[in-house]
Amino acid sequence: xxxxxxxxxxxxxxxxxxxxxxxxxxxxxxxxxxxxxxxxxxxxxxxxxxxxxxxxxxxxxxxxxxxxxxxxxxxxxxxxxxxxxxxxxxxxxxxxxxxxxxxxxxxxxxxxxxxxxxxxxxxxxxxxxxxxxxxxxxxxxxxxxxxxxxxxxxxxxxxxxxxxxxxxxxxxxxxxxxxxxxxxxxxxxxxxxxxxxxxxxxxxxxxxxxxxxxxxxxxxxxxxxxxxxxxxxxxxxxxxxxxxxxxxxxxxxxxxxxxxxxxxxxxxxxxxxxxxxx
Ligand code: ATR
Numbered sequence: 001x002x003x004x005x006x007x008x009x010x011x012x013x014x015x016x017x018x019x020x021x022x023x024x025x026x027x028x029x030x031x032x033x034x035x036x037x038x039x040x041x042x043x044x045x046x047x048x049x050x051x052x053x054x055x056x057x058x059x060x061x062x063x064x065x066x067x068x069x070x071x072x073x074x075x076x077x078x079x080x081x082x083x084x085x086x087x088x089x090x091x092x093x094x095x096x097x098x099x100x101x102x103x104x105x106x107x108x109x110x111x112x113x114x115x116x117x118x119x120x121x122x123x124x125x126x127x128x129x130x131x132x133x134x135x136x137x138x139x140x141x142x143x144x145x146x147x148x149x150x151x152x153x154x155x156x157x158x159x160x161x162x163x164x165x166x167x168x169x170x171x172x173x174x175x176x177x178x179x180x181x182x183x184x185x186x187x188x189x190x191x192x193x194x195x196x197x198x199x200x201x202x203x204x205x206x207x208x209x210x211x212x213x214x215x216x217x218x219x220x221x222x223x224x225x226x227x228x229x230x231x232x233x234x235x236x237x238x239x240x241x242x243x244x245x246x247x248x249x250x251x252x253x254x255x256x257x258x259x260x261x262x263x264x265x266x267x268x269x270x271x272x273x274x275x276x277x278x
Contacts (some may be wrong), residue, residue, distance in 0.1 A: 004057065005259065006035040008049065011066035013038070016273055017062055020252045023272060024264040032059075032260070033077070039067065052200045054093050059264040061091040062252070062260045068132070075100030079173040101258060103141035104133070107250030108191075108219070115246050115267055118189060118215045119143035126180065126187040127151045128203045129194035130158040133219055137193065138166045145171060146189075147271035152180045152205065177204050186211025186236070190216045197226045207235040212261065221245040223277045245277075246270050 001161035007017040013036070015138035039049045046067050053061065071088035072078070072267040077096025082088045088100040110130050113119055125146045127134055130153035142149065153159035155202040159174035168173060173181065194203055197220035210216060216232035225233075229241040249266045257263040 001057075003032045003059045004035065005032060005060050005062075006053065006058060007047075007062040007064060008037045008039050008053075009067060010041055012064070015064065016248065017064075017161060017252060019273060019276070020249055020269055021256060023269045024253065027264050028256075028260070029261065029264045030260050041066060043070045043073075047074050048136075050074060050091070050098070054098075058104075059093055060255070062255055063089050064089065072141060074098065076169045077078070077230040078125075081105060081139060083247045083265060085132075085240050087132055087136055089251060090258060091155070092258055095122035098222065101255070103251040103254035104135055104247070105137040106254050107252070108137050108217075108244075108247040109140045109144055109156045110253070111266070112189065112215065112217060112242070113197055113251040115270065116217070116240065116242070120146045121187065122147045123188035124183055125149045126190045127154055128156070128190070128192045128208055130162045131193070131195065133195075134193040135162060137191070138162070142166060142168055142170055142172075148172070150175070150181060152177055152203070154203070157186050180209060182208055183211075184204075188216045189218045190214055190232070192216075192220070192228045194225075195220075197210075197228050200227050202227055202231050207231075210236045210239055211236045216241045217244075218242070219244040219247060221248065221275055245274060250275065 006082045007015050015036045018034050018036050025032050068087040079101040082100045082102040085102040091099040092099040095112050099272050123146045151159040151174045156176035163172045163174040196235050210232050218226045220226050249270045
């Protein structure tokens, strides 16, 4: 019997996950189907719907907005990354119950390192934003051993709290927009994890943070470069920019790996999804 998976969220009609997983399945020769299911916005419905999908034989789910916290709370067991992120985007259904994971962070790290060709090791990293999205990426990012991490946020206290939670041997500092430490030749890697791009807005940061060789990454994506990527290019035409489509495909690839035990290649899938978006 063909194994069935799905992404659940609300809204869900425009989700790219069914396309991405179909391309992964074709690439790796896996016999599976992947659906998109809309759930009404109440936690009780989430729990009820998930129980229904389990009884109908679904093997696993991806969970997206607004259910990542509900998914965390309803899990039987949580992976380290789900615990640290305090959010869940992947369920695997087994005899033991609901095994929950969070693959968003590793999706981003893999996208930058493999598709962007830039390793985090020994790099000075600037992160903009301190919300749920950033909370989910810090652990895998620190595991990749950067030289230092600075978190800047509109509400500086939120950045400070997050920085303290993730204290390791790697220097991690925090500030508001106007107190980002200057670096000679800019930061090596700059990641925009604010939701400002959604509204077409820019975090008001000094152009001095972008250097000639910086990699500037926006966790948002669209059918054209985001305002943040445009701003970075205007500031430093030679900098490298990436949007978050690769993170979306990367988190899907890690979920696919958890379910199927095969890790698909992301670059051809990113290219195909982008071509369809154009
Ligand atoms: P998400 O899950 O997308 O991270 P979130 O937890 O609500 O959502 O966090 C949104 C992030 O974007 C926060 O860092 C927020 O800043 P505050 O902590 O000060 O609220 C940031 N953000 C949202 N809108 C913004 C804007 N217009 N300009 C700058 N930062 C913005």
